[in-house]
Amino acid sequence: MEQTMKISSSPHIRDKETTTNIMGKVLVALMPATIFGIYNFGVRALALIVITVVSCVIFEAAFQKMTGRKVTVGDLSAVLTGLLLALNLPPSVPFWLPVIGSFFAIIVVKQLFGGLGQNFMNPALGARCFLLISFTGRMTTFTYDAVTMATPLANLKAGEHVDVKAMFLGTTAGTIGETCALALIIGGIFLIVTGVINYRIPVWYIGSFALFIMIYAVASGRGFDVSFLLAHLFGGGLMLGAFFMATDYVTSPITPLGKVYFGILLGLLTFLFRIFGGSAEGVSYAIILGNLLVPLIERITVPKSFGKGAVKHE
Amino acid sequence: MGLFTFKGGIHPYDGKDLSKDKAIVDYLPKGDCVYPLSQHIGAPAVPLVKKGDRVLVGQKIGEAQGFVSANIHSGVSGTVKTIEPRMTVNGTKVNSIVIENDGLFEEVDFKQNVRPLDEMYREDVKDAIKEAGIVGMGGAGFPTHVKLSPKNEDAIDTIIVNGAECEPYLTSDYRRMIEEPEKIVTGLQIVINLFDHAKGIIAIEDNKPDAIEKLKGLTENIPNITVNAVKTKYPQGAERQLIYANTGRQINSSMLPADAGCIVHNIDTIVAIYNAIIEGRPLFERIVTVTGDAVHETANFCVRLGTNAQELIDAVGGFNIEDPGKIISGGPMMGKAMFSLDVPLVKGSSALLCFQEDMVSAVEPSNCIRCGRCVEVCPGRVMPNKLADMALHGDYDGFVKCDGMECCECGCCSFVCPAKRHLTQIIAGTRKQILANRKR
Numbered sequence: 001m002e003q004t005m006k007i008s009s010s011p012h013i014r015d016k017e018t019t020t021n022i023m024g025k026v027l028v029a030l031m032p033a034t035i036f037g038i039y040n041f042g043v044r045a046l047a048l049i050v051i052t053v054v055s056c057v058i059f060e061a062a063f064q065k066m067t068g069r070k071v072t073v074g075d076l077s078a079v080l081t082g083l084l085l086a087l088n089l090p091p092s093v094p095f096w097l098p099v100i101g102s103f104f105a106i107i108v109v110k111q112l113f114g115g116l117g118q119n120f121m122n123p124a125l126g127a128r129c130f131l132l133i134s135f136t137g138r139m140t141t142f143t144y145d146a147v148t149m150a151t152p153l154a155n156l157k158a159g160e161h162v163d164v165k166a167m168f169l170g171t172t173a174g175t176i177g178e179t180c181a182l183a184l185i186i187g188g189i190f191l192i193v194t195g196v197i198n199y200r201i202p203v204w205y206i207g208s209f210a211l212f213i214m215i216y217a218v219a220s221g222r223g224f225d226v227s228f229l230l231a232h233l234f235g236g237g238l239m240l241g242a243f244f245m246a247t248d249y250v251t252s253p254i255t256p257l258g259k260v261y262f263g264i265l266l267g268l269l270t271f272l273f274r275i276f277g278g279s280a281e282g283v284s285y286a287i288i289l290g291n292l293l294v295p296l297i298e299r300i301t302v303p304k305s306f307g308k309g310a311v312k313h314e
Numbered sequence: 315m316g317l318f319t320f321k322g323g324i325h326p327y328d329g330k331d332l333s334k335d336k337a338i339v340d341y342l343p344k345g346d347c348v349y350p351l352s353q354h355i356g357a358p359a360v361p362l363v364k365k366g367d368r369v370l371v372g373q374k375i376g377e378a379q380g381f382v383s384a385n386i387h388s389g390v391s392g393t394v395k396t397i398e399p400r401m402t403v404n405g406t407k408v409n410s411i412v413i414e415n416d417g418l419f420e421e422v423d424f425k426q427n428v429r430p431l432d433e434m435y436r437e438d439v440k441d442a443i444k445e446a447g448i449v450g451m452g453g454a455g456f457p458t459h460v461k462l463s464p465k466n467e468d469a470i471d472t473i474i475v476n477g478a479e480c481e482p483y484l485t486s487d488y489r490r491m492i493e494e495p496e497k498i499v500t501g502l503q504i505v506i507n508l509f510d511h512a513k514g515i516i517a518i519e520d521n522k523p524d525a526i527e528k529l530k531g532l533t534e535n536i537p538n539i540t541v542n543a544v545k546t547k548y549p550q551g552a553e554r555q556l557i558y559a560n561t562g563r564q565i566n567s568s569m570l571p572a573d574a575g576c577i578v579h580n581i582d583t584i585v586a587i588y589n590a591i592i593e594g595r596p597l598f599e600r601i602v603t604v605t606g607d608a609v610h611e612t613a614n615f616c617v618r619l620g621t622n623a624q625e626l627i628d629a630v631g632g633f634n635i636e637d638p639g640k641i642i643s644g645g646p647m648m649g650k651a652m653f654s655l656d657v658p659l660v661k662g663s664s665a666l667l668c669f670q671e672d673m674v675s676a677v678e679p680s681n682c683i684r685c686g687r688c689v690e691v692c693p694g695r696v697m698p699n700k701l702a703d704m705a706l707h708g709d710y711d712g713f714v715k716c717d718g719m720e721c722c723e724c725g726c727c728s729f730v731c732p733a734k735r736h737l738t739q740i741i742a743g744t745r746k747q748i749l750a751n752r753k754r
Contacts, residue, residue, distance in 0.1 A: 005638075005640070005641060005651070005652060005654070006651065006674075007640075007651035008672075008675065009738070009739040009742065010649055010650065010651075011728050011738060012646045012673065012674060013326055014728070014729060015729050015730050017687075017732045018732050019680060019683055021732065022683070072680065077683075115681060117682045117683045117684060118681070249684045249686065252684075254697065255686075256689075302697065303689070303695045303697070305566070305694055305696050305717035306320075306558075306564060306693060306695045307564040307567070307569065307720070308566060310563070310565055310566055310569060312569070313471075
C-alpha cells in the first residue's frame with residue numbers, strides 16, 4: 001500500500017518526435033544549400049551565417065531571460081530562424097546588418113507576439129523584408145566572384161538572356177542560400193520524405209506559379225517558352241521560399257485544404273510581384289502577405305468532422 | 315484493400331511480441347474476490363446475497379436494476395464476507411460484494427441453464443444473454459442485451475466482431491482467435507440469427523495473419539459470415555472507425571451503431587455469448603493480458619472476475635524493478651493508470667500493462683508549433699490544437715461549434731504532438747465539463 005504509483009489520464013505513450021527534432025531535421029535539410037552557399041560565396045558567407053545564427057540565439061535567450069520566461073533556445077528554432085535569415089542575405093552585406101535583422105526577427109516578429117508558435121509572420125522573412133525596405137541598396141547589391149552584377153531574375157526582367165543551367169546549379173549571383181535550386185530541391189524532398197513538411201504547399205505553390213507564368217508567356221506573345229519558365233522556377237527565392245519558408249508551421253495553414261489554397265495564393269502573388277511589380281523578386285513579399293491571410297484561410301477550410309451530417313441507415 | 319481502413323490514425327510501437335505467443339492459462343484466485351456492483355454502463359446491480367451466505371461459482375450475486383444494467387456472478391465459491399464500498403480501478407469507491415474464497419471452486423450446475431438452440435425464441439436468447447450479465451468487454455461495458463435490442467431491428471444488416479485489437483500490447487483477443495475460433499464463429503451465428511437481415515463480419519487487423527487464416531478457414535462454408543483483414547492502424551478498433559472501414563457508413567457522436575445498421579461486439583463479448591447460450595455459463599471470467607517491460611514474465615490469463623490485480627502480478631513473478639513507473643489497466647492509448655494494485659479485475663479489464671518508466675511525466679509540454687500532426691491523425695477529423703486552445707480559454711461554445719464533442723478520446727493527438735502537449739487530456743476534460751453542464 002505504501003507503493004506510490006504515477007497516474008495520469010490516457011494516452012500513456014508518446015511518439016519520439018519532438019519540436020527540437022523537427023527543427024534539427026529542417027536544419028539538416030538546409031545543409032546542402034548552406035554548404036553550397038559557402039562554397040559559392042566564400043568565407044564571407046560563412047561569417048555572415050555564423051553571425052546571424054549566433055545573434056538570433058543570443059537575442060532569444062536574452063529576451064526570455066529579461067522577461068523572466070523559460071529560456072527555450074535549446075529547441076533550435078532560433079538557430080533555424082538565424083540560418084534562414086542568413087541564407088536570405090546577399091553575401092556582400094556588412095556584418096552589422098544581420099545583427100539588426102536578427103533583432104527584428106527574434107524580438108519584434110517572434111517574441112513580442114508571444115514566442116514560438118505565436119508569431120503571425122515568418123520571422124526570417126519579416127526581417128528580410130524589414131532590411132530590404134530599410135537598407136535597400138545594401139540588400140539589393142549582389143556580387144559574384146568579386147564582381148557586382150544583377151541577379152538572373154533582374155536580367156530576365158530586363159529581357160536579357162539567362163543561363164538556366166547555372167541557375168539550377170547555383171553558380172550565379174543572388175542571396176547566400178537561394179541560388180542553387182538543386183540543393184534546395186534535395187533539401188525539400190528530404191523534408192517531405194521524412195514527413196517534416198507536407199507536399200501540399202510547395203507543390204501547389206510551385207505548380208500554380210508555373211501555370212500563371214506559362215499563361216503569361218503565351219498571352220504576352222512569348223509562346224510556350226520553357227526556358228523562361230525554368231528561369232522563373234530556378235531563379236530568385238522561389239525554391240527556398242516554397243520548401244522552407246512557406247511551409248513554416250507557425251505561419252501556414254494547418255488544415256489540408258488550407259495548405260492548397262495557401263500554395264495557390266502564394267503562386268499568384270509571386271507571379272504578380274515578379275511580372276508586374278517594380279522589383280524582379282517577389283517571393284518574400286508574397287509569403288509575408290500570405291502569412292497575414294492564414295487565419296482567414298483556416299477559417300474557411302475547417303475539415304468536416306467524421307460522421308457530420310450522416311443519415312440513419314434504414 | 316483500400317476499403318478496410320479510415321482516414322487518420324497512428325502507428326505506435328505495438329509491443330504485442332511480448333505476450334502474443336503466450337497461450338491462455340487459467341488462473342484461479344487465491345485470495346478474496348471483490349465484485350463491484352457497477353462494472354457496466356447503467357444502473358448498478360443490487361446484491362442478492364448477504365453477509366455469511368455461501369455462494370458457488372457462477373451464482374448470481376448481483377441483480378440488474380432496470381433494462382440498462384447487468385447481473386453480476388461470482389467467480390469463486392465461498393462465503394460472503396461483507397458488502398461495502400471498495401476501491402475500483404477508476405479511483406472511485408463502489409459498493410462491492412466481497413467473497414471469502416474457499417478455494418474449492420464449486421460450481422452451480424450450468425447444464426440446467428442450457429436449452430437446445432433451435433427451441434429458443436429470439437427473446438429467449440436475449441434473455442439468456444441478459445441473465446448471464448454480459449456487457450461489452452472492450453472496456454466501455456455497455457450491456458450487451460441492450461445493444462441487441464435496437465429500436466428498428468429490421469434495419470440491422472451487419473454484425474461486426476471487433477478483432478482489430480488495435481491497442482498496443484494487448485493480446486487477449488488475438489489468443490482467443492487463435493485458440494478458440496470456433497466459439498467466436500458460433501457466438502457470431504447466435505447473434506446473426508437474432509435478426510432477419512443480418513450478416514456477420516469478423517474484422518481483424520492484418521498484423522494477425524494467422525488469426526485471419528484460422529477464421530477464414532472456419533467460415534469458408536458459411537455464406538453470411540465474412541472475415542475482413544483491416545489495415546493495422548490505431549484506432550482501427552474504435553467503433554465508428556471500424557464500422558466505416560467495413561461498411562463505408564459514417565456515424566457521429568450522437569448516433570448509435572444501429573443507426574448505421576450495425577452492431578459491434580468485442581471478441582471476448584462474443585465468446586461470453588457462446589458460453590452463456592451453449593454452455594450455460596454466465597460471465598464470470600475473462601482474458602487479461604499481463605505485459606510490459608516491468609514484469610518478469612508476460613502472460614495471457616483466463617481470470618475469474620473479482621480477482622485482485624496484485625495476484626496476477628505475483629503470478630508472473632512480480633516486477634523486475636523496485637518501482638515501476640506506471641501500471642495501466644487496459645492498453646497504453648485508452649487504458650487507465652492505476653494508483654493501486656489492490657483493486658479487483660472487472661468485466662472491462664483487458665490487461666495489466668506495466669511500464670518501467672512513465673513516458674508522460676518524463677516530458678514537459680511546450681508551445682504548439684502548429685505542425686498540424688494532430689489534425690492529420692485525428693480519426694474524428696476535428697482540429698485538436700484548436701479545440702485545446704478553446705478549452706484552455708474556457709470558450710465552450712466555440713468548442714462545441716468546432717465539433718469538440720465528436721472527439722472519441724482515442725489519444726492520437728497527444729501521441730503525435732511533438733510539443734508534447736496533453737491535447738487529449740485537455741479535450742476530454744472539457745467534454746466531461748460540458749456534458750456535466752448540460753445535465754444541470
